[in-house]
Amino acid sequence: MTQSWNPTRPDIAEALASVRETIALAARESGRGPEEVALVAVAKTFGPSAVEAAYAAGQRVFGENRVQEAQSKYPDLKKRHPDLMLHLIGPLQTNKAGDALALFDVIETLDREKLARALAKERDRQGRCPQLYIQVNTGGEAQKAGCKAADAAALLQLSRDELNLPVIGLMCIPPLDEPPAVHFGLLKRLAQDLDLENLSMGMSGDYEAAVMLGATSVRVGSAIFGQRPKPV
Ligand SMILES: *Cc1c(COP(=O)(O)O)cnc(C)c1O
Numbered sequence: 001m002t003q004s005w006n007p008t009r010p011d012i013a014e015a016l017a018s019v020r021e022t023i024a025l026a027a028r029e030s031g032r033g034p035e036e037v038a039l040v041a042v043a044k045t046f047g048p049s050a051v052e053a054a055y056a057a058g059q060r061v062f063g064e065n066r067v068q069e070a071q072s073k074y075p076d077l078k079k080r081h082p083d084l085m086l087h088l089i090g091p092l093q094t095n096k097a098g099d100a101l102a103l104f105d106v107i108e109t110l111d112r113e114k115l116a117r118a119l120a121k122e123r124d125r126q127g128r129c130p131q132l133y134i135q136v137n138t139g140g141e142a143q144k145a146g147c148k149a150a151d152a153a154a155l156l157q158l159s160r161d162e163l164n165l166p167v168i169g170l171m172c173i174p175p176l177d178e179p180p181a182v183h184f185g186l187l188k189r190l191a192q193d194l195d196l197e198n199l200s201m202g203m204s205g206d207y208e209a210a211v212m213l214g215a216t217s218v219r220v221g222s223a224i225f226g227q228r229p230k231p232v
Contacts, residue, residue, distance in 0.1 A: 008047065019207075020039065132166055135173075
């Protein structure tokens with residue numbers, strides 16, 4: 001497969017330092033230490049050299065939204081850097097559950113019963129399982145992945161208690177045209193109700209607000225790697 005990646009910008013280390021600084025300040029602002037908020041560097045559309053540059057600057061956790069792109073990019077990187085951690089942050093089709101389970105360390109987009117069952121089956125087959133987040137469609141958007149907020153408890157019960165899957169938190173992507181803080185607040189309350197510790201929320205445009213509102217993990221792409229071309 002030939003793949004044309006976006007060009008790597010020269011100042012990834014600088015951009016990373018600035019994002020880390022913003023996270024540290026927001027964490028302190030919310031009464032926490034900087035080490036309590038994980039940074040997932042979202043490298044989608046950027047090639048292995050961009051990941052290498054971020055790794056050289058101390059970044060260890062990376063995010064990708066497509067299984068296939070990750071499969072073409074990370075096996076080599078992971079061989080070179082065994083401590084590199086990979087998060088799946090995009091929608092997962094049931095028929096890719098096995099591929100995803102084999103490659104990723106964390107899957108943030110568990111959002112339906114069928115997928116939970118497919119992951120459990122692959123876990124039994126492969127003898128390994130990434131940590132999981134339940135993705136919640138806090139805005140109730142028809143086209144967006146994620147379970148309804150009202151269905152999260154049932155999905156957690158099935159996944160964790162019946163299927164014994166390691167669900168560690170909740171993840172959301174707020175609607176583009178709404179203030180994200182409302183959705184961050186909603187996700188936090190839901191996590192408290194469900195007694196889940198981890199909250200994956202916040203992207204380049206709103207990660208500072210997300211950390212102030214309790215994010216334990218932020219997913220930042222363009223603020224580190226540069227602008228991606230608009231999807232056609
Ligand atoms: C692309 C992506 C991000 C990062 O977006 P930026 O705005 O570039 O920081 C975060 N989360 C998800 C689910 C994404 O697909």
